[in-house]
Amino acid sequence: MNEQSKEERVHHVFETIYGRYDSMNSIISFQRHKAWRRDVMKRMNVKTNGRALDVCCGTGDWSIALAEAMAEGEVIGLDFSENMLKVAKEKTNNLKLNNISYVHGNAMELPFADDSFDYVTIGFGLRNVPDYMKVLKEMYRVVKPGGIVVCLETSQPTIPVYRQLYYFYFRFIMPLFGKIFAKSYNEYAWLHESAKDFPDKNILKKMFLEVGFSKVNVKSYTGGVSAMHMGIK
Numbered sequence: 001m002n003e004q005s006k007e008e009r010v011h012h013v014f015e016t017i018y019g020r021y022d023s024m025n026s027i028i029s030f031q032r033h034k035a036w037r038r039d040v041m042k043r044m045n046v047k048t049n050g051r052a053l054d055v056c057c058g059t060g061d062w063s064i065a066l067a068e069a070m071a072e073g074e075v076i077g078l079d080f081s082e083n084m085l086k087v088a089k090e091k092t093n094n095l096k097l098n099n100i101s102y103v104h105g106n107a108m109e110l111p112f113a114d115d116s117f118d119y120v121t122i123g124f125g126l127r128n129v130p131d132y133m134k135v136l137k138e139m140y141r142v143v144k145p146g147g148i149v150v151c152l153e154t155s156q157p158t159i160p161v162y163r164q165l166y167y168f169y170f171r172f173i174m175p176l177f178g179k180i181f182a183k184s185y186n187e188y189a190w191l192h193e194s195a196k197d198f199p200d201k202n203i204l205k206k207m208f209l210e211v212g213f214s215k216v217n218v219k220s221y222t223g224g225v226s227a228m229h230m231g232i233k
């Protein structure tokens with residue numbers, strides 16, 4: 001798939017599934033995604049007056065967690081799906097959080113100056129972009145020297161039988177859940193396609209180092225179903 005068709009397909013997927021995205025996330029990850037994010041937040045140990053950018057923010061869960069932890073700071077969530085952003089804005093308004101704003105934009109060309117943020121995060125977004133390195137370089141560009149970039153993403157389990165079960169689940173069961181609960185078989189089949197081709201944690205770590213991050217820290221969750229990479233500029 002070339003860059004343009006991947007981008008168009010991904011855009012169509014999220015413009016379609018936005019209404020059931022949050023509930024489906026809990027169903028397909030058996031609620032684990034909340035614990036993964038909580039652990040990452042603990043490791044980030046953000047300062048309350050920091051400035052953060054959440055790339056591919058989707059329906060805003062990570063942006064909201066950052067804004068709650070940085071009460072005197074500022075958070076910007078960026079996404080290219082208007083519908084996902086609409087859900088994020090509704091949730092933010094309901095929580096009466098006034099330190100978040102949302103930007104409609106592309107992760108491949110972040111509309112921010114160099115060295116602008118203390119923290120730049122991307123949650124389950126990197127595998128969806130056409131060029132992983134380009135987005136990591138953009139994240140590196142906009143984070144301040146000494147700032148932190150964090151990626152939480154699906155990964156490749158290493159234990160053989162568990163790995164086969166995981167692939168079976170992703171390939172056959174998850175799209176079925178998508179069909180039953182969200183009336184979207186093809187859109188949930190995309191999750192399998194994007195996850196199976198995504199680099200494993202060691203390759204992603206090398207990519208972080210190649211971009212220029214130092215002290216790259218990797219943490220696997222739930223037997224390697226997902227992984228966090230954290231690097232410092």
Ligand SMILES: C[S@@+](CC[C@H](N)C(=O)[O-])C[C@H]1O[C@@H](n2cnc3c(N)ncnc32)[C@H](O)[C@@H]1O
Nearest residue numbers: 014056057058079080081084106107123124128
């Ligand atoms: C799986 S969702 C993750 C949402 C959120 N970060 C979370 O953890 O729940 C992926 C998001 O990435 C967005 N996305 C994919 N490619 C993008 C791109 N090139 N630029 C901006 N957003 C993009 C999609 O619109 C979608 O909202």
